[in-house]
Amino acid sequence: RSDEKLLSVFREGVVYGAGIGPGVYDIHSPRIPSKEEIADDFALFRGTRPPRRPKKRPRTLQRQIDSLCPGFCLADVTPETYRIEER
Structure with a gap:
């Protein structure tokens, strides 16, 4: 909603609680952006395009989750x- 006005704040390392940050949307958001818009926002924030595949969890962490x-x-x-x- 803020049209990336707060991205500079997040780049400076300010940490907000309650899971607030760039790319976080909840069910009350008036509009959820498309995949292309999210990729563009990611590139604007990080300076690179998002990875094509998500990173795998470390094996030990996956075993803990499975247990x-x-x-x-x-x-x-x-x-x-x-x-x-x-029959």
Whole structure:
């Protein structure tokens, strides 16, 4: 909403609480920008284009997450997956 007026503040290293920062939008935002607009904002803020692929988590961190939420990777498995058709 601020049309990047605050980007200079974030470049200076000012840290805001509550997850506020460039590129953070909530459900009450009047408009969510397109992917191209987000990439342009990222380039304006960081000076480089965003990476094509997201960074992978370190293996130890991924193992901790898997131990806390063991079935998280199975979110798309449903009872329909294992339905047996009767003949």
